[in-house]
Amino acid sequence: MISSFNKSTEELNKVIEKINNYCLGTSSLLNHDKTIMICIGNKPSNLPFKESTAPERYLGINFTKTGLHSKINTIIKSIKESLSKWKSQACTMKAKMAILKTCALSRLTYHQYIDYLEPPHIEELNNIIKWFLFSSIKYTYTEERKYRSLMTMDRAFAHWKEGGINMWDLSSRQEAFKIWSINRLLLLNKKKRTNTLHHWYIDQIKTWELDSMFIREQGLSWRNFRYNFFPNHPGIKEIPDCIRNKDGHPLSLKEIYYLIISQKYESIRRTEGQKTLMALHNINIPHIFEYINRISHQKGRNTLFRFFSRTLPGINYNRNTICKICNKRFTDPYLHLFIDCQHIKGIEKSITTTFNKLSIIKIKCWNLEAMEVCKTNKTEKVYPNLVGIITHSLWTIICYKLFNEDQDKKEPTFNPTTIENELNNLIKLEKFTLIKKLETYEKYNNDNNRNLLIYKFNTAWQNPINPLPVPI
Numbered sequence: 257m258i259s260s261f262n263k264s265t266e267e268l269n270k271v272i273e274k275i276n277n278y279c280l281g282t283s284s285l286l287n288h289d290k291t292i293m294i295c296i297g298n299k300p301s302n303l304p305f306k307e308s309t310a311p312e313r314y315l316g317i318n319f320t321k322t323g324l325h326s327k328i329n330t331i332i333k334s335i336k337e338s339l340s341k342w343k344s345q346a347c348t349m350k351a352k353m354a355i356l357k358t359c360a361l362s363r364l365t366y367h368q369y370i371d372y373l374e375p376p377h378i379e380e381l382n383n384i385i386k387w388f389l390f391s392s393i394k395y396t397y398t399e400e401r402k403y404r405s406l407m408t409m410d411r412a413f414a415h416w417k418e419g420g421i422n423m424w425d426l427s428s429r430q431e432a433f434k435i436w437s438i439n440r441l442l443l444l445n446k447k448k449r450t451n452t453l454h455h456w457y458i459d460q461i462k463t464w465e466l467d468s469m470f471i472r473e474q475g476l477s478w479r480n481f482r483y484n485f486f487p488n489h490p491g492i493k494e495i496p497d498c499i500r501n502k503d504g505h506p507l508s509l510k511e512i513y514y515l516i517i518s519q520k521y522e523s524i525r526r527t528e529g530q531k532t533l534m535a536l537h538n539i540n541i542p543h544i545f546e547y548i549n550r551i552s553h554q555k556g557r558n559t560l561f562r563f564f565s566r567t568l569p570g571i572n573y574n575r576n577t578i579c580k581i582c583n584k585r586f587t588d589p590y591l592h593l594f595i596d597c598q599h600i601k602g603i604e605k606s607i608t609t610t611f612n613k614l615s616i617i618k619i620k621c622w623n624l625e626a627m628e629v630c631k632t633n634k635t636e637k638v639y640p641n642l643v644g645i646i647t648h649s650l651w652t653i654i655c656y657k658l659f660n661e662d663q664d665k666k667e668p669t670f671n672p673t674t675i676e677n678e679l680n681n682l683i684k685l686e687k688f689t690l691i692k693k694l695e696t697y698e699k700y701n702n703d704n705n706r707n708l709l710i711y712k713f714n715t716a717w718q719n720p721i722n723p724l725p726v727p728i
Contacts (some may be wrong), residue, residue: 350557556644
């Protein structure tokens with residue numbers, strides 16, 4: 257595909273002459289039936305090609321004679337359709353975030369460099385995200401409905417190790433795209449690698465007479481960014497070099513976004529439930545999330561993360577109400593349903609016995625102290641994974657008792673054999689991963705690393721039933 261920008265018919269004819277000369281030397285031919293023109297301003301009568309009457313696509317972007325023809329609405333529609341298919345799948349929160357970023361929101365990335373998400377777009381996308389991540393409605397997204405979030409952006413933006421879910425702040429990310437574009441333009445100008453269009457943009461920036469709305473919005477965003485984070489950098493009117501990081505490289509999109517987010521959210525907000533855990537029970541938040549993030553059992557990690565981040569569905573907003581399982585009043589649904597409920601008390605002895613059978617580190621009873629996985633050292637694997645496995649098993653029992661409407665569905669119970677099998681299967685899976693690493697080391701005759709890996713694995717995964725998971 258060939259694209260040419262021309263100021264007049266005479267200039268266009270010179271371009272056509274060059275193309276025809278190229279065709280003579282390469283045995284190719286310009287197809288006039290498939291060649292179109294987009295005319296801006298006064299249209300001459302002697303056009304060599306037919307004029308476009310519909311948006312034309314070039315490099316994935318649609319254009320008309322009035323400028324950019326936005327595809328944002330079309331992309332948002334495709335995102336809804338895609339997420340509707342994924343929504344029915346039982347996924348952990350990490351899996352949902354991976355799907356959301358790679359299969360949905362990533363479709364907007366290319367377009368956001370020159371096209372913008374308007375406030376209504378961001379509002380709609382945020383509503384779609386809330387539905388996909390937190391709503392119990394599996395199949396149908398309703399545009400008119402405002403879905404509730406179990407984790408607002410002042411928590412969700414943070415990393416998993418800090419109790420967030422690495423969620424993008426779409427308005428801040430859009431701002432980062434604008435800043436990056438101008439910064440990149442200044443870099444090209446400094447290196448003198450600009451074309452005619454770049455020169456037109458630079459001329460507008462020099463005089464600050466911005467005819468292009470595209471450049472005006474980006475320029476204002478860049479100037480505000482420079483003022484907030486790099487006040488010693490030369491102003492945009494002087495056509496300076498681009499803003500660079502400490503290593504002397506132009507700021508990446510990720511670095512720009514991180515700076516904006518760091519200013520917008522100076523710290524991670526903690527919920528009232530988390531503040532209670534910290535004040536009354538001495539739970540180390542957010543440090544505990546660093547340990548939860550290391551848990552290998554996916555469902556166990558997911559349930560334990562949502563327990564301490566206060567994002568479990570169906571129970572999060574229940575306060576000062578009667579328990580549907582034991583008919584006792586509670587103020588904290590998490591502590592009651594997982595620890596203090598009479599049903600849990602009835603199986604506590606079985607939980608404790610099973611735990612102590614499978615773990616070298618023992619517990620006296622099933623309580624919040626037992627669930628505090630950060631009290632172990634970072635190399636210990638059995639204890640935190642076992643806590644996760646048991647917590648998830650309890651969650652399946654709780655969900656059945658609170659939400660099940662299928663009378664034919666078998667009621668889940670706490671089964672010590674199932675817990676033991678889950679742990680053993682997890683160790684086998686981790687052992688398989690280790691074996692693959694060992695094969696790599698053997699290939700390069702690195703016996704020292706091989707022995708060290710086996711030692712670390714045995715130290716991490718040793719338990720009373722299998723004190724030496726990998727024989728030396």
